[in-house]
Amino acid sequence: MKQNDHRKGSPLQGRVIAGLGKACEVLSNERTFVCRPRGRMYIEDPDLRPVTGDIVSFFLEKGDEGWIERTEERRSVLQRRAPETGKRQILAANLDQVIICMAAHSPPFRRGMVDRYIVLCEASKLNLLILLNKCDGLCSSEVDTILSPFQVLGYPCLAVSARTGEGMETVRLALQNKHSVLTGPSGVGKSSIVNFFDPSLQLRIGELNAHTQKGKHTTTVARWFPFLGGALIDTPGLRELGLIDVRLEDLPWCFREMRPFLDRCRFRDCQHEAEPHCAVKEAVLSGDIQQTRYDSYLQFRTEIKEETQKLPYTSESA
Numbered sequence: 001m002k003q004n005d006h007r008k009g010s011p012l013q014g015r016v017i018a019g020l021g022k023a024c025e026v027l028s029n030e031r032t033f034v035c036r037p038r039g040r041m042y043i044e045d046p047d048l049r050p051v052t053g054d055i056v057s058f059f060l061e062k063g064d065e066g067w068i069e070r071t072e073e074r075r076s077v078l079q080r081r082a083p084e085t086g087k088r089q090i091l092a093a094n095l096d097q098v099i100i101c102m103a104a105h106s107p108p109f110r111r112g113m114v115d116r117y118i119v120l121c122e123a124s125k126l127n128l129l130i131l132l133n134k135c136d137g138l139c140s141s142e143v144d145t146i147l148s149p150f151q152v153l154g155y156p157c158l159a160v161s162a163r164t165g166e167g168m169e170t171v172r173l174a175l176q177n178k179h180s181v182l183t184g185p186s187g188v189g190k191s192s193i194v195n196f197f198d199p200s201l202q203l204r205i206g207e208l209n210a211h212t213q214k215g216k217h218t219t220t221v222a223r224w225f226p227f228l229g230g231a232l233i234d235t236p237g238l239r240e241l242g243l244i245d246v247r248l249e250d251l252p253w254c255f256r257e258m259r260p261f262l263d264r265c266r267f268r269d270c271q272h273e274a275e276p277h278c279a280v281k282e283a284v285l286s287g288d289i290q291q292t293r294y295d296s297y298l299q300f301r302t303e304i305k306e307e308t309q310k311l312p313y314t315s316e317s318a
């Protein structure tokens with residue numbers, strides 16, 4: 001491969017709007033290009049490989065194909081441990097907020113998964129919004145039972161129905177002029193929410209896929225598109241959300257209700273697990289910290305410990 005041939009003239013700037021395996025779609029001046037990152041390092045290092053939402057500089061090679069020369073520094077990322085490889089996977093870059101979408105039912109609300117998202121957002125200092133869809137037919141006390149555990153922590157929550165339109169105007173206000181990622185398990189109504197605001201979008205997404213002949217990947221890649229004066233990244237339904245880049249010693253801080261107690265434990269290095277005179281455990285007993293949140297804390301602790309032990313092996317495997 002002649003590496004330098006493409007570097008003629010000055011590079012173009014664009015936005016990565018979808019990843020396509022080793023290439024990605026880049027939007028620049030209202031045109032879409034299929035670009036490959038330059039060099040092997042982009043393929044192998046998740047920090048350098050362009051992801052949806054990235055701003056990149058690229059050189060045109062032929063037609064609508066090009067080479068990505070560089071990825072601009074990301075102002076924020078949503079990332080997880082990829083279930084297939086155990087490695088870090090950046091789902092979306094350059095975000096103002098993460099919209100955690102869940103259904104009130106069908107599929108059932110996953111409290112533990114919301115806790116996971118919250119930890120990942122806290123660790124990356126990302127704003128989040130919990131969007132509870134399919135609230136049509138539910139009474140307010142049913143909705144409260146689901147949302148109040150998060151509302152009392154100060155996280156913004158919206159109860160909506162993409163089907164009836166209930167609550168959707170508040171969603172519009174929350175999304176407009178911002179760069180958001182809409183994420184959650186499949187079947188919770190993410191596409192229905194997008195379609196509610198912009199029914200032509202599915203069509204446009206279809207056209208984009210026809211353009212790259214990668215239509216079959218529609219449901220497996222995150223897609224960036226302009227939305228309500230800002231942008232939305234629509235992720236495929238995520239079944240699992242492994243924690244990544246959350247150090248064991250930082251985990252308590254990612255549970256924001258634990259913060260006031262963290263310097264009140266007897267032992268400075270208290271893990272808030274089995275130690276005596278632990279202010280966090282006392283707060284759980286007195287009801288100041290919710291038992292289910294504390295259970296998530298213990299579960300994530302175990303998980304991070306296990307992953308840390310596996311580390312020398314996972315970095316060897318593909």
Ligand code: GDP
Nearest residue numbers: 133134136161162163186187188189190191192
């Ligand atoms: P996605 O996989 O998250 O994109 O979910 P979809 O938008 O494809 O929706 C999954 C299913 O839930 C579809 O059958 C929708 O009709 C249904 N659905 C979506 N929003 C609502 C809602 O607000 N209320 C109800 N009852 N069903 C909904």
Ligand code: ZN
Nearest residue numbers: 265270272278
């Ligand atoms: Zn403690």
